[in-house]
Amino acid sequence: MSDETTSQVSRRRLLGVGAGAAVAGAVAGVGGAYAVSHDRADARSGGDPTGTDTESTNDMVAFRGERQAGIVTPAQDRMHFVALDVVTQDRAALAAMLKAWTRAAERMTAGAEAAPGGVVGGGPYRAPEDTGEAYDLDASDLTITIGYGPSLFDDRFGLADRKPAALEDLPGFVGDDLDPARSGGDLCIQACANDPQVAVHAVRNLVRMGFGVVAVRWSQLGFGRTSSTTRNQVTPRNMFGFKDGTNNLKAEDADALDEHVWVQPADVPGASAWMSGGSYLVARRIRMHIEIWDRTPLQEQQDIIGRDKGEGAPLGQQAEFDPLDFGKLGADGKPAIPVDAHVALAHESRLNGIRILRRGYNFTDGSDGVGHLDAGLFFIGFMRDAHQQFVPMQRSLAAKDGLNEYIEHTGSAIFACPPGLGPDEHWGQTLFS
């Protein structure tokens, strides 16, 4: 590969200040091989992903594989999520955009600019092919995950017979206060990275490329991950100050992932077989009334959650990863973990074995207009069938969870995330074929 090719497509340059070792990785692109030169001076990217089906090189997560990246990939620190409406009736234009997105997403995931030519290579009289704000930044473990909403399968694009049976809008739940402007969508893009500017750049460039085909319906920035998805990640904390996701499914649990996360062939017979190997994404924007929570005594907080706040240990136990023991009694003779604690209501033992893969993010979106921060949890869960998993779990929580006094679901969506792409495949290929 010539130096010219390398410099032509590389988003990254070696920085003049504090530059460390440079590594060059060759990536097979849709339109041919291209090289990416990486600036390794920026050590902020803390990822050291385990070998899952989205294997990584340094701060780069493989784009192609059996599964889409961004599901069991070790949860990156930051996220930009966007839901889009398709604004054309032109099926071919939609399919073409998805193909173009594939190429751009693969490039950006590898640390390259969104398209050949990039920021300055297209000449003075054309709009640049990349918007430039990530030009000096490295790949930062960027993953770009796509999903299709139920509304994509209405009568606009001839996809009605391709709709999987499980891709139905979620029902309403007790206490829902959903804003239609923060709910639904024909398509979604989940961009996760350790540098938020890299995630925002990815979404912004895909939206730009989709001009005339899609428009932004809603978007959400997440500043801190709230779940671990691999065993070697430290469990992060949510805006209630508690460790979150200790008991999450992990990338290492292959059998459990097949049972709870990945859509199996028998789930999607016939024309919906394109979804085999994919996963359903449920997004819930959960506003937290942190001001009320912050005035709640420690023990009450712990009883509501079912874990201690410092270590994250189940009540009655010592360490974070100790098993939940619902039979153990406290000094007062009552169960150490209250029967309606959040961890009890959401536990598989109370839900006929239901589990999901959580991958949410903390958010704060300015003020609520009446004196408080508009902060909370942008819940993202991946699962094999939302109506068999999220729905009964959320019904249980909506009915009894003590947290309901402190939270409000303000947005909701479901998307079908197709499986990963083979070497020559692109998004939409099996759906539109």
Add this chain to the structure above:
Amino acid sequence: MSDETTSQVSRRRLLGVGAGAAVAGAVAGVGGAYAVSHDRADARSGGDPTGTDTESTNDMVAFRGERQAGIVTPAQDRMHFVALDVVTQDRAALAAMLKAWTRAAERMTAGAEAAPGGVVGGGPYRAPEDTGEAYDLDASDLTITIGYGPSLFDDRFGLADRKPAALEDLPGFVGDDLDPARSGGDLCIQACANDPQVAVHAVRNLVRMGFGVVAVRWSQLGFGRTSSTTRNQVTPRNMFGFKDGTNNLKAEDADALDEHVWVQPADVPGASAWMSGGSYLVARRIRMHIEIWDRTPLQEQQDIIGRDKGEGAPLGQQAEFDPLDFGKLGADGKPAIPVDAHVALAHESRLNGIRILRRGYNFTDGSDGVGHLDAGLFFIGFMRDAHQQFVPMQRSLAAKDGLNEYIEHTGSAIFACPPGLGPDEHWGQTLFS
């Protein structure tokens, strides 16, 4: 110092996974000395600040000093900014809150919990003294900077005679489209850190402590810095994809800072002398119409800015830090830098020597409701007198800047940031004395 004291006040714990070397730093607190144990395993904090008047130890920026931290401190990667209204008429309660804030801010800056007792040390029957979401995170170069708005000096708190002459609301500018809900405020807190969760945690805890005294008027999360404030920082890029702040004032320019940033004794005679050594903060929320910009040819973008997009060099020059040469002609016989380019209109040579210290952040706040990302630049500038510096600069830009086609000022505020604190001082002390 006893181990007990250390563990009592330390927010950080050594993480069980991948822990590196632990360092302990002793910090002189308001109520006595306390120690903070730091987890250094997390290498995401990229700060290596130069020695300014806010000297740093590892990832910790000194809270006390001649100046407030967060002004010439090397710009951290992320920011959470909040403007507050005072909701009490009780002068003593306001002064007491500012004193309590001082102690909490110093603790959090050092990586400790907001108050003694912290997350779990206050016992089961009290609300925790710290909300907990930063419990496992290190100091991340956190700085907390306070400012007072013009409205604080009305007749509510007996401060009218303390108001500096320069602390007047900004005038309107051509093209302003200001939202009152994103403008003004009695007080502001600027929290900057390399981990956004640390910045959000700091603001949230100060707001919590101020319950009944202050309420959130507006807040803004910034995901990427747009300026360097020291010579050893790489120049970042804004959402137009251009390097921003190349010609910014830098921490090393002591004489220029005295001339352009720090309020001098003669500026604040008599009862406003408390502001001597401080700086005025101008905040402008600038929505960028990135979709239109992204369809603009490269040369037109470069002519509007006055720099090339790849390197950031002034047009007609080769390298980013080459001087701007307004006399140099291009191949067409016209000035290489168009006379109304942004860098020309904002240049000191066109503004009677006016300069400011820029310290803004990129933002993206969901959708605008009509199909676009609500993204842009949260401009923050520090200066000696906003009416002598920002106002003429913005008048020049508002009248002629080609960027106006692509931007919209949607929020505006001015705050007086007092000088730094000596060993036994607290916020509000000189103002309320």
